[in-house]
Amino acid sequence: MASPVDEPGFAIISDEEMDYFLSTTKAELIFVGDNGEERAFDNPLEKPANTRVTYCNRRINKVCGGQCHVYNGGATCINASGTRCLAATRNVGFCDRGGCKHSCNQLSTCGTRLDNGFCYTPGTKSILVGTA
Template sequence: MQSKFSTLTSAIVAALCVANVVGASALPDVEVVSRKELLDWIATTDANLTFVGEPLEKRAALNTMVVYCSQRTQNVCGGFCTVYNGNAACLDAPNTVCLRATTNVGFCDRGGCGGSCNQYSTCGTRLDGGFCYTPGTRSINVPFT
């Protein structure tokens, strides 16, 4: 009788472990935006834009686009914004309070992509238009794509 009880207990524990694994989501909290969505935002925003990196049309499929801005008003990101189009780089981004990207990027509280860093995909505070609130950001780590 005790053998059946321990077998049943083991089966229940195993089922609970599997249920916890199955219930966990591998999807990021924030999904990256498409290139088209980002270009539409660029075309319609009244933010002051600065462009860095490669021209927007060059090597489009291979590049990551990142927009990072200096102001947040409630759920809106704007102010002075920089648009980066390129590949693997550590971007100097002082005064950044929100960002949006076409791939998962890291954002750090020190220059040189150092200090404490987080990922766009696990954004804690989502803003309108796919932006993430990133107070204290000083640099952005763009991956090789």
């Protein structure tokens, strides 16, 4: 499989790019289902009809990693305290307070792009996932 190409513009990544990251990362992955519960036996390469968001607690230079949670589901507010960087298969909002409140930004307007389609999002406390 070829590696994803970094292109200027939106920070939204395709399902194929998400699959590439999930299959090649050395990060500790924790899969989170639509109900917010961790899923022990998730298949990271299943083809979802929902939004997938990978959010991680470490950034080193242009690399996002550390402990990463992978959400696969519909519209919700994800409590994501400690998030330093994230990637998603659709546009999402990331907020500086829990409950998807206060100051929020869109992933599509990412200010600092990282490798593999990730965006540097320091101070993120929650992530707003809209409807597909």
